[in-house]
Amino acid sequence: MLEFNLARRAPTVAPIASDAGVKITPLGPQGRLALRIRPAALAGRNDLGGFDLSGPINSRREGGDGEASRDALHLGPDEWMLIVPADEVEERCEAVSAALSGAAFSLVDVSYRDVSFSVEGPGADAMINAGCPIDLSLKTFPVGSATRTLLGKAEIVLARLAADRFTVTTWRSFAPYVQGFLVEAAKDGV
Known part of the structure; x- marks a missing residue:
């Protein structure tokens, strides 16, 4: 029963938009x-x-x-x-x-283990690259790419859905850190 309840628990912060127009949105279950x-x-x-x-x-x-x-x-x-x-x-x-x-x-x-965030807008790749060691340029990581990598100190699964739209998936226990990292990168205008 606990797992069922955890799967429906939303991430802790509402959607965030940076001054540059990049949006970080927690995705539903x-x-x-x-x-x-x-x-x-x-x-x-x-x-x-x-x-x-x-x-x-x-x-x-x-x-x-x-x-x-x-x-x-x-x-x-x-x-x-x-x-x-x-x-x-x-x-x-x-x-x-x-x-x-x-x-x-x-x-x-x-399903209960992971939480996902949508990261989209101009410069979304640069914002994620603030903590991700792989080259996220469109030429190197084209639409349709997906990989397991790091964001800061947390493991993530990163998928590119469009030129300026990504999904970042992480373990539920890392979600506050990952979301905080993305929010700080958005504030820094990366």
Whole structure:
């Protein structure tokens, strides 16, 4: 019951906008599934339960129909984060498990663990780069990119949704730090 309540708890601060027009907005609850499977077991199975797993490492693929977006972030050789609407977690778990029948895999609902923020506006990449060691220029980290990295001292999953829009996802316990870091970077006009 505690996990269920934590999944619905919102981050601590309301949306923030910098003087430069970058907005930091806490996102509502989302379903997140951690999938681990050897690439050889995926041979010929790129569409699993509504998720497109065909992208290379450090990519984000959109799937789903209409407003029910199902994103697949390929974070490592055998690791994906699958993002679904919060009310579809069980349904998607069953669909992915059925599609992988006979294969060895791990699929874990980690929805309660993470919190996400939308960071968007001109200079959003520079603001995130205030604490992120990777080059976030559009040429190096294009739209559709996703990776696990650091923001300051916290681990994050970073996805680029548009030229000036990112999603920053972190563990719930790191959320106040990550949000505070982003707010300070916005205040500094980075």
